[in-house]
Amino acid sequence: MDAISVSGLSKFYGKKLGVEQVSFTVSKGEKFGFIGPNGAGKSTTIRMLMQLLHPSAGEITLLGKSLGQEDPELRSKIGYLPSEVEYDGDMNGHQVLKFAAHAYGLDLKDTMAQEIAERLQLDLSRKVRDYSLGNRKKLGIVQCLQHRPELAVLDEPTSGLDPLIQHEFFHLLSELNSAGMTIFFSTHVLSEVEKFCDRVAFIREGRLLRVSRVDEIAERMLRKFTVTFRESGDLIERLTLNKLDPEARYEHGEHIFQVSGPIEPVLRMLADAGVNDLRVERPSLEEIFMKDYSEHTEGEE
Template sequence: MSAISTKNLTKYYGKHKGVSNINLDVREGEIFGFIGPNGAGKSTTIRMLMQLINPTSGEIKVLNQSLSTEQSVLRKNIGYLPSEINYYKDMTGKQVLEFAARANDIQLKETSTKEYAELLNFDMSKKVKSYSLGNRKKLGILQTLLHKPKLLILDEPTSGLDPLMQHSFFDLLKELNGTGMTIFFSTHVLSEVEKVCDRVAIIRNGEIIRTSKVSEIQESKKRTIEVQFAKSGNMIEKYDLKQIDSSVTFQNGIHHLTVQKEIHNALQHISQNAIQDISIHKPTLEELFMEYYEKEEGGK
C-alpha cells in the first residue's frame, strides 16, 4: 500500500512553473528520499502534500486517502517538519511542546519526548529565544513526533544540526522506521540519503528525472582512480592518460581518472610509469548524482 501517491501533480505560480507532472509512489514502511538542489521543487511538492498550497492540477493521496476528505483524521497521522521553523520566543521548549500536545489531545508526559530530547541532547527548560538554529530544529523534530504519526514528512531536517547530532537523528529515524513508520525525507545533501533511505526520487527543475533504489544507484561499475606519479607535475599528455579517460584532470599533484569497466586495462596503462601513490574507489552517491543531474541538464 502507498503512504504517498501523486499523479501528474503540477503547480504553477502564474506563468512560472513550480513542479510539473510529479508522480510519486512512497510505500508504507519505507524511508524515501526526495533529492535535488535548492529551488528544484522539493518544498513546493511537500507543501501540496500538506495542503498548505493547492495544486494547479493532478491528484494526491496520503495514507490511501484523497486530500479532499477526512482532513482532521489524516493530519493526526502525519508528522510534518518544515525547512524553516518559528516559535514564540518567550516560551520555553517544554511550553511549546505542552501546547502542541494539548492541540493533539495528549499529555506531554505520556509521550516519548523526554527520551528523544535526551537522545538529541536538547534542553527543554530554556526559552526559544536562547536556542541556536540547531536547537530550534531539534524542538521541531520533537514536536513532529509528539503524536506518534504513521507518516513523517521531513523538509531539510538536518539543517543546523552538527555532525554528531545528525548521526543521532539518523539513528532515531531508523528506530522509528523499525516500528513501521513511513518517512519521506527531502534533502539536497546526498550523503544523508545514502545513510538512511531505501529508495530515492531525483528532482530537477520541477520534474522528477529518476526514481530508484539507493542500492541501484550505488551499484555503478565505475571506479575513480587517483594517482600520483614519481615524476612531479602534470603527466596527462606525457603518459597519454586521456586514452583511459578523456576527461582526466590534474589537481594538487593528483591525477583523477574515471574508469567505466575495464579497470585492469587502465591499471596496466598507468603502471607503465613509476607511481608514488594510487587509490581506487567507487564513486560516492553524490558524485553519481551530480554526473547524472548534469547529464540530464545538458540534455534539455
C-alpha cells in the first residue's frame, strides 16, 4: 500500500500559482526526497498533505485514507516538521513535548522524546525563546518523531543543524525507517537526498519535473571529463569536442566537457589525441538537477 498518493494536486492563491497538477506516490517504508529551489511549491504540497491548506484541485490519499474532510485521527499517525519551527516562547522544551505527547494520547515518558533529545544533544529544560534556530529545529524533530509515527513528513529538516547533528539525524531516520517508518522530506540540499533517499521528486515553479529512483538517476548520469592534452592550447575545435558537448570549454589549460552514453569511444579518441592527465567524474545530483532546471527554462523560453 502507498503511504502517500497524490494525484493532480493543484493549489492557487487567488490567481497566483502554488502548485499545479502534482502527482506522485510514496510506498510504505520508502525514503522519499522532495527537491526544489525556494518557492518551488515544496511547503505548499506538504502543507496540503498535513491538511493545513485546502487543495484547489486533485486528490490526496495518506496511509490508505482519502483526504476529504478534516481527519485528525489520520494525523495521529503522522509526524510533521514544518520548515519554520515555532513554539510558544514561554514554554520549555519539556513542556512543548508533554503537550504534544498528550495530543497523541501518550505520556511523555512513554515516547521516544528523551532518547531523541539526547541523541541530538538538546537540553529540554530551556525555554523555547532561549533556543537558537538549530535547537528549535532539534525540538521540532523530537516533537515530530517522539510518538513513532507511521509516516514522517519533514520540511527542510536539516536547515540550522550542524554537520555532526545532521549525521546523527540521518542515522536516526535510517533506524526508524528500518523499523517501518515512511520518510518524506523536502530539501534543497541535493546531497542529502543522494545519500539518504530511495526516490526523489523534483519540483520547480509549482510543477513536478520528474520522479526518479536515485540509483536510476546515477545510471543515466553524464560523465564529466577534465582533460589536459600533451599539445598545449585550446583544442576544442580541432578535436571536435564541441560535437560531444556544445558547452565544452577550455579553462586554465584544461578541457572540460560532459558526455552521455558509452564512454569507450571518447576514451579512444582521447588516447589518439595524446593525454597528459584525465579525470572522469559523475556529476552530482545537484548538477543533474540544475541541468534539468535550465533545460526546462530554455524549453519554456
